[in-house]
Amino acid sequence: MIRETEVDCDDLIMPYFVCPGTKVKNPIPSMPGNYQLSIDLLVKEVKDLVDRAGVHKILLFGIPEHKDETGEVACSHNAIVPQAIKAIKREVADVLIVADVCNCEYTVHGHCGTIVNGDVNNDLTLVTLASQSVTMAEAGADIIAPSDMMDGRVGAIRKALDDHGYTKTPIMAYSAKFASAFYGPFRDAAGSAPQFGDRSTYQMDPANGDEALREVEQDILEGADMVMVKPALSYLDVIQRVKTNFNIPVVAYNVSGEFSMVKAAGANGWVDEERMIKEILTSIKRAGADVIISYHAKEFGIKKRLEK
Template identity: 50%
Template sequence: MFRRGRRLRANSAIRSLVRENSLSVDDFIYPVFVVEGKDIKREISSLKGNYHWSVDRLEELVDELNEAKIKSVILFGIPEHKDCVGSEAYNENGIVQKAIRRLRELSPELYIITDVCMCEYTDHGHCGILNDHDVNNDKTLVYLGEIALSHAKAGADMVAPSDMMDGRIAYIRNVLDENGYENLPIMSYAAKYSSAFYGPFREAAGSAPSFGDRKSYQMDPANSREAMAEIEADLNEGADIIMVKPAMSYLDIVREARDKINVPICVYNVSGEYAMVKNAGEAGLINEKLVALEMLLSMKRAGAKMIITYYALEAAKWLKEEE
């Protein structure tokens, strides 16, 4: 006798009853790019359907988020002024700090996560302070602590260091605790790979390095055991949530992490992954809706609890249509 698996696939009712994983709008974190200036809602050419927002137009974004029932965003800032120490990143009146305060006014219940890094703010595009042509790890920690603290003071709900400096979780945790933010969680970009999938983001954020690459501090795509070591180190330093980035090509890392750790896992469905599906859909090569939802579901199946995705608004609408 053989097993008749088709018995439990016969119709939508039984398929729903036995379904092991599901997508929900509650899983999504929407990336938001904020820029200096006024009256700006400018589509990002490399990320169709996503925009640069000026602070005075954020009410429109909040309305869209409320309509889609999306509860969380992650903020990225693009300043007007850049310098060698990324001073706008920790300016109390910097673009992200202003956006946090405005979003808090518009939607007190919105959960605001902030990206803590320096690449958008430095004139060289690297994620830290340079020593000649090398990023000085330990000196960078001081600046990352200032950035995280400035976000906390502005009203962020969570900080997410994406720089990949060694020891930054412990340093930031200490800074936050010493200043009365011991209850502010840290989501660590723990396994962030040096990936070719980031291209559209670097255009959107103006963060491409002016020389060299980030391979000395981001992870080698060939390594998986190293990812587990990075995750373990960040958890030992006080991370509350860990992230794997990118998502699609690294679901094996997500699965391994899920089997080994007991904290929530986030994945970043990065710009290149989004752009490939979006452009293929617009070219008529695939059914964009079905492929995008299948892609996002695969991340849940691998073990992620939350997904940062440029598809958040669209996926939320698609899921509502299926109810």
Template identity: 55%
Template sequence: MGLEFKRHRRLRRNAAMRSLVRENHVRVEDFIYPIFVIEGENIKNEISSMPGIYQYSLDRLTEEMDEVASLGIQSVLLFGIPVEKDECGTGAFHDHGIVQEATRLIKEKYPNILVVADTCLCEYTSHGHCGMIEGDQVLNDPSLKLLTDTAISQAKAGADIIAPSNMMDGFVAAIRQGLDEAGFAHIPIMSYSVKYASAFYGPFRDAAESTPQFGDRKTYQMDPANRLEAFREAESDVEEGADFLIVKPGMPYLDIVRDVRNEFNVPVVTYNVSGEYSMVKAASANGWVDEKSVVMEMLTGMKRAGADLIITYHAKDAARWLNEK
């Protein structure tokens, strides 16, 4: 009598068999592609720490959007870089701010692409923090009014989804109430609900020109060592009216993505952040990894962990690879 054991390899025998039993799939429709729009004219600035990612002025934004549309990417996330900054981030909630104008342009020329508006103040404040300050303190409650004003102005401009990323306590409740009272009860909120004070954000600060002028963001973004705190943050946001929950960053926090997916019955989004993108690009440029294989494995891992959607700078490359099939 021969040995008795299970034949798991039967389902791995060839590519067709592996495809047949594959449990998780990455689709172009899963991607939300971040775009940086900057005030000025004839600007296409490559971000030195993020090869292949650019700041675009409005008059050149269609170059990027034409490519996004041709690849079948259905959602973009807008970040703005203003010419002028002040203490309270006026450019964030100005009706003719850079994100508002970019939103109008995209919705006019690409009406079927969803515009997700990042709702924060850090790119617009002279101090680089995500709220009002007093001395060296970031004030929570006074910041909520400015964030709500920003969300309303973005919705007026045509944003399909409001994505507040500031991590102030009560920001979802304040924005939900403000949107509802302004006639935008139909606009969903994609909350940066579980946002860690991560070292992986470094290249983004080059792109968005949003480095804090003093201190750091550890008093309002989460401690990377904490897991249970993520449940408290997510639970509060769901109770306050969040329609999507974002976990940020992606790869170092896939355990949190799974926790959130298991606990809450709303779409879960993970943000494959700038540092993750830049590390892959650097390793690929040095010939240390195969970029396509690594990126697709990373994105598949995010889906396997429970992400319904992925915000990623790899979106255009990944869409090309998926469209090749």
């Protein structure tokens, strides 16, 4: 009767990895129950997500057939994610599609931007990100979600979308994205591990909370409609501070490493997996998140419906 926080299916976004081919369902060993899916199987999976779990929002990551130096391959209308967006929109009526915009999955070196003299060049990367965003919007993406952490990318994307007539397409900015150890399984799933160095020159130092607020504020000033904190569990304090300081929807990403730790502990019988998932998602919402991106979304939704 007096419970303060309740996670509902409408609070959740389910991430998916889409790959070339047909009838492809490649298991991701470090993320049990998750797969690289070809478009035909992804469409069926999204239908099942909506019908059985009652989750109507997805986040798409692409695994391209070919990569290049800048990520420009993702700007083509024939790229894997735009094709997937069109197919899902044709077949699934009630689904909201968030398109991740970054270059790490599409570059041969695995970094999030164009490399010049051994490091990511911020301003050259903005050109690719803006072009990729327009392509996603033209394919039918409902929300553009830049995850690269380049300075000024929200402003560049907003201008590009507006210039092409997509003034009403919102931006979900990965605003406080930390250089975290919790991304390991994702890099297996997306084939996006950097081939040299790391991403600490453009992602945030995990020790910095005040900087996160500055990053969020800058993205809001550039036109972000929603801001994200990633990862979630080690940064609940940041989620709470962002929610307290800014009157804007807050998204939290319950990332792959957080997911895989629960799955590993559950598989070994060390924890009550179902209770732990519910507790984790509740804590993220209690901290202030309005929306939670989580690989637990489908199984949580199915169990939630059974409870009702």
